[in-house]
Amino acid sequence: MYKIVSSVKRDYIADLVRQGKRIDARTLDQFREISIEVGPVKSAQGSALVKIGKTQVIAGVKVEHAEPFADKPDSGMLIVNAELLPLASPTFEPGRPSENAIELARVVDRGIRESDAIDLEKLVIKSSEDVWAVFIDIYVLDHDGNLIDASALAAMAALLNAKPLEDEAWTLPEFPIQKKPVAVTVAKINDKLMVDPCLDEEGVMDARITIATIEDGSICAMQKGGIKCFSREELEQAYELARVKGSELRAKLG
Amino acid sequence: MKKPEKLIVDGKRLDGRTPDELRPLKIEAGILERADGSASVELGANKVLAAVYGPREMHPRHLQQPDTAVLRCRYNMAPFSVDERKRPGPDRRSVEISKVTREALEPVLFLELYPRSAIDVFIEVLQADAGTRTAGITAAAVALADAGVPMRDMISSVAVGKIDDTRVLDLTKDEDNWGTTDMPIAMMPRKKLITLLQMDGHFAKEEFGQALDLAFKGCEQIYGAQRQALRDKYAIKKGE
Numbered sequence: 216m217y218k219i220v221s222s223v224k225r226d227y228i229a230d231l232v233r234q235g236k237r238i239d240a241r242t243l244d245q246f247r248e249i250s251i252e253v254g255p256v257k258s259a260q261g262s263a264l265v266k267i268g269k270t271q272v273i274a275g276v277k278v279e280h281a282e283p284f285a286d287k288p289d290s291g292m293l294i295v296n297a298e299l300l301p302l303a304s305p306t307f308e309p310g311r312p313s314e315n316a317i318e319l320a321r322v323v324d325r326g327i328r329e330s331d332a333i334d335l336e337k338l339v340i341k342s343s344e345d346v347w348a349v350f351i352d353i354y355v356l357d358h359d360g361n362l363i364d365a366s367a368l369a370a371m372a373a374l375l376n377a378k379p380l381e382d383e384a385w386t387l388p389e390f391p392i393q394k395k396p397v398a399v400t401v402a403k404i405n406d407k408l409m410v411d412p413c414l415d416e417e418g419v420m421d422a423r424i425t426i427a428t429i430e431d432g433s434i435c436a437m438q439k440g441g442i443k444c445f446s447r448e449e450l451e452q453a454y455e456l457a458r459v460k461g462s463e464l465r466a467k468l469g
Numbered sequence: 470m471k472k473p474e475k476l477i478v479d480g481k482r483l484d485g486r487t488p489d490e491l492r493p494l495k496i497e498a499g500i501l502e503r504a505d506g507s508a509s510v511e512l513g514a515n516k517v518l519a520a521v522y523g524p525r526e527m528h529p530r531h532l533q534q535p536d537t538a539v540l541r542c543r544y545n546m547a548p549f550s551v552d553e554r555k556r557p558g559p560d561r562r563s564v565e566i567s568k569v570t571r572e573a574l575e576p577v578l579f580l581e582l583y584p585r586s587a588i589d590v591f592i593e594v595l596q597a598d599a600g601t602r603t604a605g606i607t608a609a610a611v612a613l614a615d616a617g618v619p620m621r622d623m624i625s626s627v628a629v630g631k632i633d634d635t636r637v638l639d640l641t642k643d644e645d646n647w648g649t650t651d652m653p654i655a656m657m658p659r660k661k662l663i664t665l666l667q668m669d670g671h672f673a674k675e676e677f678g679q680a681l682d683l684a685f686k687g688c689e690q691i692y693g694a695q696r697q698a699l700r701d702k703y704a705i706k707k708g709e
Contacts, residue, residue, distance in 0.1 A: 317564045329669040422572075424666065434677060437652070437668035442575040444662035447681055454677060 220418035228419050232407045238416065239268075243409040244456060251368065251467055253376040261377030261390070265369040268413060269359035271303075274351060274369035276377045280340070280384070281348035291338025292348040295324035297355070297366060304358040322438045323353060323367045326396040326427035330435035333374065334391035340384045347380075360414035363425050363438075364464070367398035372468055396435050397464045398427040399457035403445065408452055410460050424450065426457035430465065472647050476632040482644065484513075488637040489683060491627070491690055496607070496698035498615045506616025508698065510608040513641060514598035519608035521616040523588040538583035542571040544605055546594040566602045573606050573655040573665035574613065577621045588618060599645040600628045603653045606665065611695050615702070623695055624664060626655035627687035629680045631670060636679050638687045654684040658692035661685065 220228070228238050235243060247268030256262035259275035281292055297320035299307040307313075312320075327333065338347035351373065353366045377390040402412035402420040412420055422441035429435055434454070439445065445453070476483060486492070492513030501507035504520035511517075527533040544566040548554050559567075574590065590612070592605035603626035610624035630640045632648035645651050650670025656663045672680060 312561075314564055314568045317561045318568055321561060321565050325669045329671065432674060434668065434672045435670065437666055439569070439663070439666040440572060442572055444576045444657065444664045445666070446662055447685075450663060450666070450681070451678065454674075458674075 220415055224415060225419045228415060229405050232404045232409070235407070237409065239413060241411075243407060244460065246411040246460065246463075247413065249368075249464070249467055251372050253372055259373070260380065261373045261375070263369045263372030263376055265365050265372060267361055267365045267368075267411060269357060270361060270365050271355075271357040272362065272365040272369045273354045273356055274366065274373040275354070276373045277350040277352070278377070278380050279348050279350065280345055283339070283343060283346040288343035289336060289339050291333070291335040291346045293324065293328055293333060293335065293351070294348060295320045295327070295351045295353070295370065297323065297353040299355050299358070299362075303355045307355075307358070318438070318440070319362055319366055320353065322363055322398070322425055322427075322436065323351070323370050325436040325438070326367055326398050327351070327370060327374070330394045330396040330427070330429045332371070332392060332394040332396050334393050337387060337391040345384070347385075349374075358414065360417045361400055361411050363400050364398050364411060367396070367427065368464060368468070371395055371397065375468060394429050395465050395468055396427045396429050397461045397468075398425050398436075399460045399464065400425040401453040401456050403441075403443070403449065406449075408449060408456065410456055424453050426454055426461075428458055428461040432458045432462070476644060476647060477635055477637075482632075482637065484641060488635050489686060491639045491687055492641070494691065494694050496611060496694045498611050498698045498702040504612070504616075506612040506614070506618070508608045508611035508615060510604045510611075512600060512604045512607075512639070514596060515594070515601055515604045516596040517601060517604040517608050518593045518595065519605060519612040520591045521588065521609070521612045521618065522591075523616070524583040524586040524618070525589075527585060527587040532587075533585040536581065536584055538578075538580040538586045538588055540571055540575050540578060540580060540588050540590065542567050542574065542590040542592065542609070544570055544592045544594075544602065546597060546601070550594045550597045566605075569665055569667065570602065570606055570609065573626065574609060574624055576662070576664045577610075577624055577657060578613070579619045579621070582619065588613075597642070599640050599642040599651075600653070602626075603628050603655065606655050607691055607695065611698055614695075614699055622657035622659050623692055624655050625658045625688040625691040625695060626653065626665065627684060627691055628653040629684045629687065631672065631676065631680070636676065636683050638683050650680075652680055652684070654681075654688070656685070656688050658688055
């Protein structure tokens with residue numbers, strides 16, 4: 216998933232971080248340039264292409280009839296899937312979804328599901344028999360770091376872009392979105408925290424924590440990754456970063 | 470069972486516990502003959518086994534790393550461990566849990582001491598009642614110590630959450646289903662460093678800190694039980 220970084224570059228990045236600087240001249244709390252293009256794919260209900268720096272992720276929303284889960288007869292379904300396409304990185308290979316693809320999909324899923332971003336109760340056609348299933352497919356096109364934030368942002372932008380379905384059974388005036396969860400990933404390198412790690416930084420980071428927040432700044436999902444650890448103070452600092460940066464990202468969703 | 474109106478009545482939870490109380494916990498070390506290290510954890514209705522093989526030669530060989538051992542973890546649920554039979558084999562959930570389990574354990578291991586080798590951790594959930602990933606990590610850490618793998622610290626793991634707007638320690642299945650928040654945590658109990666953190670649900674700003682407090686407290690108890698399990702196996706008793 217992460218690039219192998221030469222020891223020279225590794226030392227260089229570590230050295231910069233010690234001075235509060237970064238390899239691409241950003242500050243520690245600065246995202247790369249973000250752009251969101253909504254509706255690039257007309258065959259989807261909703262879609263969005265998100266770029267964070269050179270990372271590119273496209274998300275497509277498709278809605279289909281489905282039989283509800285037996286334990287949730289009065290709820291629509293949400294299915295998030297992520298593909299790390301072989302065209303996006305020399306380290307991505309075709310075949311079954313890797314551990315990283317599964318984690319990516321599940322972290323994005325958790326943010327949207329746990330915040331009740333979609334009002335799934337409105338997506339019932341006939342209780343226990345027929346509901347709408349919302350499929351969010353995340354397509355990673357170019358991997359230059361921080362896929363989680365880019366994917367979560369693309370998924371949310373695609374949902375906000377989703378049009379009512381042209382189907383007799385669809386009665387809602389618009390797609391039932393009620394929250395805008397946003398994920399912010401904070402990386403730790405040499406005991407310093409920074410947002411939006413680029414690929415080189417991901418290659419040298421000790422650990423990362425992704426925190427998804429909603430409008431009021433409360434947390435709806437978290438996931439720690441990487442092979443080192445966080446202290447309690449670092450976690451609280453990361454949450455503060457996620458809250459502030461999260462509202463900046465949310466503003467870009469419109 | 471239908472969702473009860475309240476999950477906490479008069480300060481007591483459905484199973485009679487207080488919010489900051491762990492379920493009955495039993496940990497045993499060295500319970501499997503063939504494994505290099507092993508442990509079982511029973512936490513309430515959870516029954517989890519962990520086995521460690523290695524450090525041993527890495528197969529397939531192309532996965533060998535010239536400068537370090539590779540830690541591999543597999544979390545798996547028995548088909549009979551849950552109400553509705555679970556299809557055998559890895560699903561998306563267990564692949565993710567295996568990954569975060571590896572990342573939870575790796576910070577305490579000196580993998581660089583064993584180049585070209587593998588350390589395999591197998592976690593099997595025999596009976597599940599919420600909190601199986603944390604019980605699995607707790608068991609795996611004891612199994613690693615039982616295998617004699619050098620460690621910087623123990624890893625203790627527990628879930629905290631929110632039910633009826635109250636922060637609680639160690640959720641049961643019912644509490645997880647009907648509660649608002651679940652946050653599994655693993656940490657180094659002596660150094661107080663967090664190696665696993667996941668969360669789904671809802672925490673307001675100050676609730677996150679309170680939940681962390683509760684998790685630290687819970688892990689301390691788990692750590693005590695882990696040490697006791699290792700002592701029970703390895704301490705030289707009088708007359709021996």
